[in-house]
Amino acid sequence: DADVTQTPRNRITKTGKRIMLECSQTKGHDRMYWYRQDPGLGLRLIYYSFDVKDINKGEISDGYSVSRQAQAKFSLSLESAIPNQTALYFCATSDTGGDYGYTFGSGTRLTVV
């Protein structure tokens, strides 16, 4: 079945380290998103991309960067990780910008110590 895959599933890293979270999809969707989930705060948008040449900041982009390497791949980087970036990160895809709902990836649980 077509799916959205994230790697790694879990990661512990130290403060100040650079880390990359990867997302790949076989849905054939053009639009990809990165959200972080924190208890009590729901899902907040970090970055989104509507095609390979399109990158847009979300509501909480500070401290993060992204790369859209291909239609199927969208990576999130933390240039210098800090403890308050400890969260559950989800990649999502959609085919018409959310009008038909997202498909979420399996999630990456990141802990910054």
Added chain:
Amino acid sequence: GENVEQHPSTLSVQEGDSAVIKCTYSDSASNYFPWYKQELGKRPQLIIDIRSNVGEKKDQRIAVTLNKTAKHFSLHITETQPEDSAVYFCAANQNVGNEKLTFGTGTRLTIIP
């Protein structure tokens, strides 16, 4: 931008009873309102959605209602079962080109056997 508020944050109901979760949104141009269910340790999954041209939609034991005038929408679960226990998120799109979803903060629903 869009702001989505969700209540309550936690909800416990006896098995067999009904559960209602409510959300309000701020952008009158929003026209797509999905609901996601996230089971423990899993990714959010779309369970039902509604567009602004209808007032109610049902799918077996779940239903969603939309009041565009008041800018609120609700999820109704009838005859609740233990497998309904999960975190539920509402969302609304930002209708500038149907871009990205803004999520509520989530409701943890617990079904008491």
